[in-house]
Amino acid sequence: MTVLLLAVLAFALAAVALTRRRLLWGVAVLGAHSLVLAALYFALSAPDVALAEAAIGFGLVTFVYLLAIRRTGRIAVAAVECRPLLYPEGEEVVGLVWELLELLAARTHRELELRWVERGEVEGLLSSREADLAAGDLVPSARETAFPRVPLLPTRIVRVRRGKGPLGAISGSREAERLPRGGRLFPRRGELLEALERGELGGAVVNLLELRSFYLRGTFRDAEIEPLEDADFVVLFAPDEGELAEALREIMTELREKGEWEELLRRYL
């Protein structure tokens, strides 16, 4: 009976290990699977084999996997689309922030795993550690300032008014917090823009890059602009990824010292 139970448990753990999305959890469950296998061998009165399984399957192999993950692990990036910081172009991802992230990945020997998200999802993804960092159209809201962050670019939050009607902003952002009462929230920049073009809104609370993209599309040619506050575009990190933030900070310092930062800014802005 014990043997059957242990065998079923071993199968179940193997299945769980196979379905984990994060490699680290997969390895942890695989370790548990090895321990159950060792117990199974013990129950089948083979203590010697059980010991070898525990030592090699649970000890050695788990450590080898952990080291391999550390060398080749992934950085899960929650990306908020934002031209020209971080945006898809065909099959590829490009942008100023993307270049920085690639430097970060090279330095920490990890691969980037990008996932496009809405602005409002960022906080949840970071605090549940489903994402290691978030970047793109990201001016931290009051609650998001609790996460480790690296400022990239100074910007300004402005109120743009073109006529009568409610103001709009992207939900979950710092801009949304500066929205006066009666304002309307949109999950993505594109939807805000469409609402503006349909004339449903009398204006918006946006940051300078959004303002720029509106200008480029001719939406705000004759609008009245009022600055609300100075802020920064940042890269936000999950609570325990302070070391990753430190690595990015070092990269920024080096780029500034070598003068390559200005070069990047000229190229993208």
Place this chain on the structure above:
Amino acid sequence: MKRALTIALLATLLGILLFGLTDLFPPAEVRPWAEMARAYGAGNGVASIVLGSRLYDTLLEVLVFALAMVGVRYTLKPLGKWREPVVPERGVVREMADVLLPVIIVFAVYLAASGHLGPGGGFPAGAIAGSGLLLLAMAKGIERLSRELHEGTLEPLEYGTIAVLLVLGCLSIPLNHRGSGLLVVFNLLIGIEVTIGAWVVLHYFASHRGEI
């Protein structure tokens, strides 16, 4: 198709497992251990099994292991090396390594030294000590640990251990000397060999960028 195959494979595995649980295969006849122990000069049942049917098996196993190690060493040597990553391990791993390492090493030595009395022996002992080294490597950084371990002395130690093992193993046949004392020596040597092997394989895998 894929799903059906997976299910079929799992069902087969489960079937084999259940089949093994039935009493279709009676256990093999084993000579009573006291008789075997007298024949091999062993002091107890475990030692008699190890000396009687496992000794040369284990010795050749260690030889295979050593060959694998040499293979890893010479295939990976020409490849380029990684730079040490800047992201260090978190404090909790370092603290836990401090606490766990003595326990792991003591347990490994105990297993090797008592291999003739109970389950254990050189191989698992070496694997456990090797995991201890890996834990230390995670906490300290591989390159730093490698410098502290003196890679240069490890290599002669490793080949020397194999040589001593093989000589002792071969000599024990013509001299017909077998006994628990010899087993302790064997187990300790095998333990050292496997520990070094685990470290070398891991160090080479971790520090060389093998790109496919």
